[in-house]
């Protein structure tokens with residue numbers, strides 16, 4: 001079977017990988033840019049190679065480890081040295097108690113030792129938490145903010161849960177799908193055990209991982225593997241249209257028109273929506289209705305004394321209740337030892353959330369100046385910028401609104417009906433944005449293309 005995969009990010013390359021596991025497919029990957037990896041990319045700052053987008057993935061899902069094992073690169077895995085986050089509130093840095101589930105407390109001690117909150121806020125939080133536990137009533141709906149506020153005070157949701165969970169998604173937990181953004185908390189509330197298995201149980205890995213030579217090592221290795229299996233990987237080749245025919249799908253790219261039996265779209269939702277517009281207008285409209293947040297990742301090589309920051313601290317989160325552009329700061333060398341040179345240390349500063357646009361309008365120099373003022377205040381150090389890089393991630397974070405999963409199921413069913421199951425979808429907007437989840441959508445798409453049942 002001839003299969004086209006549109007998009008050469010992790011979702012597209014992983015789809016091609018799973019397709020090549022069944023030797024009967026002839027696979028072509030189309031990537032519009034001149035390099036592969038999509039959001040996974042690195043470049044130099046102050047002579048150090050530092051990721052511009054993701055710098056680690058969670059080790060909980062098995063599918064990504066199928067790829068790592070087939071590539072034979074397990075020995076290249078590395079894990080962050082530090083894994084504790086601080087929260088900056090009311091001009092001070094605070095630790096979170098150990099043992100929380102995505103920030104959510106399971107015991108009275110979790111609430112009373114949480115110094116992000118004032119003593120009065122801790123009392124109110126405890127009273128509400130206790131009452132909710134005593135009532136033992138579940139909450140309807142899929143709005144994470146609503147669900148959490150049933151169990152816990154607003155000061156806790158705004159200052160602890162929102163920076164932690166909302167920070168990962170660059171949007172508030174209010175109006176977020178609970179099923180997609182915080183399934184661990186839902187399980188906790190239902191009294192279910194947390195999922196503790198790692199990618200491969202025998203590996204017993206720490207919760208996060210990357211590769212010695214950066215995350216794009218996975219992309220380079222996958223590309224080599226795919227080429228060795230005869231997959232055609234076309235860079236600089238945007239797909240500009242799809243046409244459903246009696247026997248398959250015609251893929252129109254720059255200066256080429258090629259027929260395939262099936263196509264997997266592994267692009268962001270907007271591009272997928274545009275490509276299926278004439279084949280399944282309703283699915284296209286649903287995909288185009290998915291909102292996305294824009295963030296800016298500013299990376300600086302900074303000189304200054306950060307010795308007062310505990311080496312176990314990987315970063316600082318800034319709640320939206322604080323008047324800053326900064327939403328999070330990664331303390332580079334505490335996380336990755338290579339993020340340090342004789343001249344300074346790497347700090348990665350995130351700014352921007354859904355519907356916030358002010359930071360996008362700033363010139364890079366102005367933004368860096370402004371952010372460094374905030375970082376000095378938050379970290380309590382006098383810091384000088386040796387070098388910097390500003391990476392703008394426009395519309396890059398999917399807003400998973402309540403019942404997003406149902407919206408996606410509707411899109412998939414409609415598209416299957418209208419394309420005669422010749423077009424499948426993979427990517428970060430289907431089940432969740434983490435890299436391992438993208439890989440899972442890739443495997444599911446490859447299974448469907450191969451006509452297997454899931």
Ligand SMILES: Cc1cc2nc3c(=O)[nH]c(=O)nc-3n(C[C@H](O)[C@H](O)[C@H](O)COP(=O)(O)OP(=O)(O)OC[C@H]3O[C@@H](n4cnc5c(N)ncnc54)[C@H](O)[C@@H]3O)c2cc1C
Pocket residue numbers: 006007008009010011012030031032033036037038039040052053054055056057058237238239240266267268271295297393396397426427428433434435436438
């Ligand atoms: C700043 C940032 C930090 C992140 N941090 C983490 C993290 O720490 N851990 C984690 O797990 N995840 C993280 N993520 C999320 C993760 O990076 C993404 O969800 C994931 O990389 C998306 O992969 P993808 O292949 O689905 O999409 P993309 O990486 O967007 O790839 C899609 C590809 O399709 C191509 N394309 C689009 N249209 C066409 C077309 N018409 N024809 C041909 N090609 C086309 C694009 O050029 C692109 O290469 C982060 C994301 C960002 C932006």
